[in-house]
Amino acid sequence: MSQTRERILAIARELFVRHGYTGTTNADIARELGTTTAALYYHFPSKAAILDGLLAEPLAAYHRITGYLDAGPPAPAELLGAFIDLAADSRELAALIDRDPSVLAVIDKRLPRTIERMTEQVIAALAGPDADRGAVLRAHAAFAAIKHATMAAIALDAGAVDRALDAGALDPADRAEILRIALRILQPPAAD
Amino acid sequence: MSQTRERILAIARELFVRHGYTGTTNADIARELGTTTAALYYHFPSKAAILDGLLAEPLAAYHRITGYLDAGPPAPAELLGAFIDLAADSRELAALIDRDPSVLAVIDKRLPRTIERMTEQVIAALAGPDADRGAVLRAHAAFAAIKHATMAAIALDAGAVDRALDAGALDPADRAEILRIALRILQPPAAD
DNA sequence: GTCTATACCCGGATAGAC
DNA sequence: GTCTATCCGGGTATAGAC
16 A cells, blocks of 8 residues: 555545535645645546545445345344444544535445435434334434534544543443434334 | 525525535526626625525524523523524525535634534533533534434425425424424433 | 646636627 | 626646656
């Protein structure tokens, strides 16, 4: 692995997250890298390719999870847990995906299913087979809650260096709490 | 009110929501309007001004709500309810705000407080005065859930024309359900 | 593997006629 | 109130030397 390539990805990740994909220029990346924009094109054929390099893994994971759904309805805890881990692993990247619509356009070209279609599947699975309107709303709420709470949890540690080694990882206690929250969201009101 | 102005806003709203702010060009708006890009500049001094025209009201409402927080801690149900209504009123616009970072840049120039600062305040208010880590996570979860569930509820009606007059408005039953969900999220796990 | 130089296009915005 | 024409800047990408 060219290690300049890795540096470019690291820099791009940071800039994309902070300023968005369209809000970041090749010149911005090159400046941070200490080279010129032309140098980037030795390592990547296009700007979109840099984005691809960043999102390939998390998107594959997303696709893998929704693939399981085809087999049959999973336990909500499993599904929600998988998404917590996905959000934690991809960190700030998760936010990037649905922030900039132009990112979606880039992504959807290289995916078997569109993001939108995958999300629909997840909602359907969370809402359950005989979902009424309330169940669908709760599924949306749970899905959104997981993603944002996970990102918030990681962000809370952003400054703290004393949290042992793996700064940026999701605290197991936080994971448990978030899962608990999400599962409770899915409960119909009658079960209150 | 120039009614061409209103048409431009309506068109821009739709395009911004669908393709994002940076993903929409003046040419796109002009095409839909049936004129040229130059014509837009008779009605608005810049592209950013069109965005302003669209977001002014919802942002003022957001600012008004956070203003109340300065006075003292509100009942969570009031605060959450206010945000459900805000999300419902601004519809798809709500999504626009935290999607494109360049939108944030435009907005923050004309706001007394930054969006980020306002969000922090809301989270703090929802988490409560003696908030532990779990309470903060629950606050984030509740805030995200409200926004997404409300947008989902409205989206569910998108196609249905038979829902009497006010298509696009939030069903009171949905509102109640979403509020119930959000309030439950804020409950500490012990209260399960 | 990185440079200089530059082509090319496109988006926002302006000038001035009608 | 809208047009034609055009400027300007900046962004992606390429050519070709080193």
